[in-house]
Amino acid sequence: MTQNPGKPASPADLRALDIFEFAQSGRQAAGAVRVSQLPRMLNEVPSDAPDRDTAFTWQAEGSTQPELQDNGVEAPQPYLRLAVHGSAWIECQRCLSPYSQHLDVDATYRIVATEEEADEYPLDDDEVEVIVGSRQFDLVDLIEEELLLSLPLVPKHDVCPEVHESLVTGAEGTEGEPDEDGEGAPAGDEPAKPNPFAALEKLKQGGPGDKKH
Numbered sequence: 001m002t003q004n005p006g007k008p009a010s011p012a013d014l015r016a017l018d019i020f021e022f023a024q025s026g027r028q029a030a031g032a033v034r035v036s037q038l039p040r041m042l043n044e045v046p047s048d049a050p051d052r053d054t055a056f057t058w059q060a061e062g063s064t065q066p067e068l069q070d071n072g073v074e075a076p077q078p079y080l081r082l083a084v085h086g087s088a089w090i091e092c093q094r095c096l097s098p099y100s101q102h103l104d105v106d107a108t109y110r111i112v113a114t115e116e117e118a119d120e121y122p123l124d125d126d127e128v129e130v131i132v133g134s135r136q137f138d139l140v141d142l143i144e145e146e147l148l149l150s151l152p153l154v155p156k157h158d159v160c161p162e163v164h165e166s167l168v169t170g171a172e173g174t175e176g177e178p179d180e181d182g183e184g185a186p187a188g189d190e191p192a193k194p195n196p197f198a199a200l201e202k203l204k205q206g207g208p209g210d211k212k213h
Contacts, residue, residue: 014029014138029059031058064077095160099156111131112133
């Protein structure tokens with residue numbers, strides 16, 4: 001990575017950033033973005049969350065690295081590194097209540113000029129992704145995309161404060177687990193059902209006793 005810090009990107013540049021110049025000049029940028037600026041991310045935040053508009057801090061750094069070209073000559077190629085950190089409130093799929101999920105992004109991208117070049121780029125390095133750059137690159141959109149990809153597939157608390165009643169299997173008619181106030185016990189004459197089995201048990205107990213004598 002280049003050690004030249006270059007000039008920082010201004011906030012106005014972030015939606016229309018010349019990503020090739022950013023990389024070739026070794027520029028750096030840092031700041032914060034709120035969830036309210038990320039519409040797709042905001043859709044993931046439940047309406048009853050304590051804070052729907054949390055903030056993420058981010059850092060971006062451009063650089064060039066020499067790569068062997070098709071003509072056999074090495075030439076500097078543009079790269080971008082992006083780091084994003086923060087938390088957002090999302091819905092736990094186990095108890096259906098909101099919880100704060102910390103998200104970390106640390107990604108390195110090889111910048112190419114066209115979709116065709118991206119499709120043909122050899123993915124030998126799992127740690128490097130390929131993005132199509134432009135002179136009007138939306139860095140905030142890339143930040144949002146990475147945050148969405150870093151969301152857990154099944155969001156849930158480490159330990160839920162309570163389980164939502166709609167998710168409790170057998171909540172109605174569960175046998176053998178009455179509540180302390182007796183509400184879980186079957187209604188009507190159902191408690192008398194075990195009586196025939198109790199009588200049968202007495203017969204079984206009597207049978208082996210006869211054989212012993």
